Amino acid sequence: MLIKLTDVLAYDNKVMQIKTPLEMASFDSKLGSFPIVNKSDVELLITHTSKKNITIEAKAYITISIPCDRCLEPVETKFDIDITKDVDLALIDEDRINELDETNYIMGYELDVDKLIYGEILLNWPMKSLCSDDCKGICNHCGKNLNQGECDCDRTVLDPRMAAIRDIFNNFKQ
Ligand SMILES: [Zn+2]
Ligand SMILES: [Zn+2]
Numbered sequence: 001m002l003i004k005l006t007d008v009l010a011y012d013n014k015v016m017q018i019k020t021p022l023e024m025a026s027f028d029s030k031l032g033s034f035p036i037v038n039k040s041d042v043e044l045l046i047t048h049t050s051k052k053n054i055t056i057e058a059k060a061y062i063t064i065s066i067p068c069d070r071c072l073e074p075v076e077t078k079f080d081i082d083i084t085k086d087v088d089l090a091l092i093d094e095d096r097i098n099e100l101d102e103t104n105y106i107m108g109y110e111l112d113v114d115k116l117i118y119g120e121i122l123l124n125w126p127m128k129s130l131c132s133d134d135c136k137g138i139c140n141h142c143g144k145n146l147n148q149g150e151c152d153c154d155r156t157v158l159d160p161r162m163a164a165i166r167d168i169f170n171n172f173k174q
Contacts, residue, residue, distance in 0.1 A: 001042075003111040005089065008048045016046040023114050027064050027121055037076060038063035042113050052090040058083050060117060066129040070137035071145050075129050081120050 001020045008016045019041045027034045038061075045057040060081040065074040087106060105115035136146035141153040 018044040068131040
């Protein structure tokens with residue numbers, strides 16, 4: 001959704017209150033495409049403080065399905081967006097992009113709500129996605145989800161450090 005900011009610039013301290021749906025159905029980044037399973041409308045409060053300086057307040061709740069790093073089962077991850085941005089519309093686009101973050105959510109006098117929210121999700125993307133802290137992951141041999149039970153594979157030699165210790169131990173015995 002693109003919002004025209006020209007109206008709010010009509011006079012100092014003018015306030016615009018808008019509620020708009022988030023258009024994106026998935027979060028697409030270089031890490032992949034993650035489905036958005038639940039989302040609220042975006043509530044915006046835009047204030048023209050003075051001299052083309054505006055404050056954008058945005059609130060939204062978004063739930064994204066991210067696979068567990070170990071077992072790949074989907075993990076519903078909640079993002080609680082509550083941000084305030086000060087933007088100087090007197091700057092030309094290029095200067096403003098340098099001053100803000102890489103996500104360029106304002107072009108000319110238009111606010112791209114999806115881009116604004118996208119940038120916030122990206123900033124808050126979890127370093128780790130785990131279905132539970134003690135997730136056992138999947139077997140490297142047969143691919144079985146080990147949270148659902150053990151498989152018959154011998155996984156004791158998978159760690160090369162352990163294999164090295166075993167070699168030393170065997171040499172010692174000979
Ligand atoms: Zn897991
Ligand atoms: Zn296995």
